Amino acid sequence: MTTQVVHHTRASISRNRVVARRDFLKGISVAALAAGGLSWTDLLSLQAGELRRRGMACITLWMGGGPSQFETFSPLERHENGGGTKSIATAVPGIRFADSLPEMAKLAKECAVIRSMTSKEGNHVRAAYLLHTGYLPTPTVKYPALGAVAAHQLADKACELPSYVRIGRSGLSDSAGGFLGVEFDPFVLGKADRPPENTAPATTNDRFQSRQQLLARMEADYASSGGAEQVADHRKLYDQASRMIMSRQMRAFDLAQEPEKMRTAYGEGAFASGCLMARRLVEEGVTFVEVTLGGWDTHGDNFNQTRKLAEQVDRPMAQLIADLKQRGMLERTLVVWMGEFGRTPKVNARSGRDHYPQAFNVVLAGGGVRGGQVIGRVTPDGAKVADRPVTVPDLFRSFCHSLKINPDAEQMTPIGRPIKIVDGGKVVNELFG
């Protein structure tokens, strides 16, 4: 067996200036990989950490607004800060979830709950940026989101769908490609229950192709008289877009192709459809899918609101993990549940909880993560991390570990400044032990 694995490195692609693009191809035998003839470090040294790790994928369930840890994965039943939220036993003795997550409780063996996430950023926009990129926003460098990094590092070139897809809008910036450039921005779908907008050509396919050619010919003159950069960037985008909509893989966006039984298993609602579509997309070769569920900014009426939200998450998330497992995809698909921060232990005068980055939760499953465990501990009032603090760089290093991305690999900004994929932090080893 001598199938060639294509390695594709884009050393420095920038947004509006294509500085230098180095594509190099390197073939190694898949048989050698499969036989385990090469260790991870061998692979690293082979291609300076730029090897593509075939098939690794990630699905992030983004809880926009900052989900309350107390009403989800860390109920505080015996403390007044718990606010009366009841807990239930899970499949793992000693681990309890809020009673609004019965399906997830059954799957606790697959999940690692980090209860000691900690950061200092309590502003939505900045914290969402932090939990997407691993960096705080600065005016000077636009950091790429993890999805963009994963697309850049892992994308399957044979896949004609965008390698980074976001389902559902929640006020997040769509230019998450950062300094990696336009082609690493997420492809955003408002909703999963209908195909993405404008993906059906307005004409016959032949005419669509002929229009593309006409466009290229008509733009040649402008390109040669000063517009080269603009035209080249534009061309790249249009090529990508046309290749995508002409592809048979577009079927991944069509939930109607799923058996009714499967749709029922995921449950109802936009978030459920998003989870099902995420699985279809990953199955088709998409590297990174983010499914968003907004509304977690519960400054008022926290208990009713979070119950409704948790109910929207419970079944779809549990079914997603179960479905991936059943299809043998869970080992190479990391599933992450997180938001930008948690909520205050103290309930405010409006029955709400405010922003709280000091101690919050992230839940991981699949992608080599050892389930059935809780990492870290908070004080009985939920206010402080009592044991095993996990910082955002620690978390991002762990994501990289799971996805087999070298976190110390440097990526070039447009001005040629090398930036590490993750700056500082340590892998949370317990996750993988």
Place this chain on the structure above:
Amino acid sequence: MKHRCKLPFVLLVVAGLAAALISDSASAADDLARVAAEVDRLLGEEALRGKPLAPPVDDAAYLRRISLDIVGEPPGPAEITSFVLDPAPDKRRRMVDQLLTNPQYGQNWARYWRDVIMARRSDERALVRAGNSATVYLTEQFNKGAGWDQIARSLVTATGDVRHEGSTALLFAQEGKPEETAAEAARVLLGFELQCAQCHNHPYDDWKREQFHEFAAFFPRVVVRPLPNDIVQNFEITSLEKSGGGGKNKAKAEHYMPDLKNPQAQGTLMQPVFFLSGQALPPGMTDKQRRQTLARWITARENPWFAKAYVNRVWAELLGRGFYETVDDLGAKRKCAAPRTVEYLSQRFVENGYDLRWLLRTISSTAAYQRASKSRGESDATPFTAVVIQPLRSDVLFSALTSALGANELESAAAANPKNKNAAYGRNGPRFVFEQVFGFDPSVPREEVSASISQALLLMNGPQLSHGLKGDNPQGMLGKLLLSESHDDLVATELYLRTLSREPSEKELAVVIEHVHSTSKRSAAFEDVLWALINSAEFRQRR
């Protein structure tokens, strides 16, 4: 008639008035030319330093540029032809004057500022509920010639129903929260990025955490109150004093700087102090007193940053690059490509009543503005040697599309649809949908604004656009054109003028004609050409 006067008297008066007007406008023009020349001179000394300059922009490209910049829409084919053929030496200046009397001028700049404010909204509801009233309010202000100082004061002191009082936008977008409002007031009105000082002393500036919270102490008594429900939930901005004051609002009466080590504690009581001037208010002032005083201090002539921030933004929009590269991160320690130039232009701007029309007239009169354009990559080394090619803002691109396709009625028809919930706010229809896909934060450096696959898909396949392209629809733009014009090269020229505001080059014309000849159906061939034009890189940009 009762009021008939003696003819010679009337003539005399008319002649006198005309003479006064002419000499007035002549001296105004002189003054403008003088300021513009001085800007160019200073720029030459500070920034250009003898570097090679791009040649002056040709008339057609200039007309497209100035039209997009002032009224947010490209010129029509007839306008282009008559402008290019006009031999008058002052035609560019006259065109600017003419565009500035078009009400779309106010609307275009209102939309720009609405986007500046809304792009950083903390409250999603603001976009739909206050987006339209903000546009309406600002349009009116710009069109009636209100100074930016006056507008800025109203943004700080606003009260009332957010659906009707557009000046509430800045406050409502931040839910009236003191810290967010303070950060946004500093960013939008002063060009200062204070946000980081909320939690720690500013890493590369002198701003201390205390200063941020002293500034936030101007806003603790702003109240966002839900109004009785009619069709949809609505809000008003009011003052703590007016909303009853007591109860759960009591704690809100003052601003406290949180204790980072003990976030549960009340924190330190802060008095309102304006970080730029050190001016302070005594304790216990009402909301009205706090905000009105702050509005005065921000817009005081002694505060140079207020004018500079504005001048820098407008310059950046027009030239494609600001004196300070990031329009909302100014300050004494920031790199400025031409400090004396921006200083000079800002002072003249203040003397001329903070008038946007004056500023647009002046900047567009400079040689710097009238240079040919280059892409950002090519013009990075020395700023202002060429105008930088910019992507069009969503509203401008939408207007360019509708005017190219002659589909202006599209918008109004959809806006009148009462079934759309957003119709209650005037935020619906294709323009709003388009904005969801093409909108971007105008404060972000333009090189970071990227085009997305969704945008390409909409322009390639959007059903409404496809309908607008129809060549066999005798009611449509292309259908009419094909019926009335039998010469293919003239049809091609007309389509180029409608989309790119220029005639096709010989090579381009040859490509088009070849395509038409190789396609069996004439209308279909030109649909393809029009499709390619609106899908071209050039169409989406301002050169």
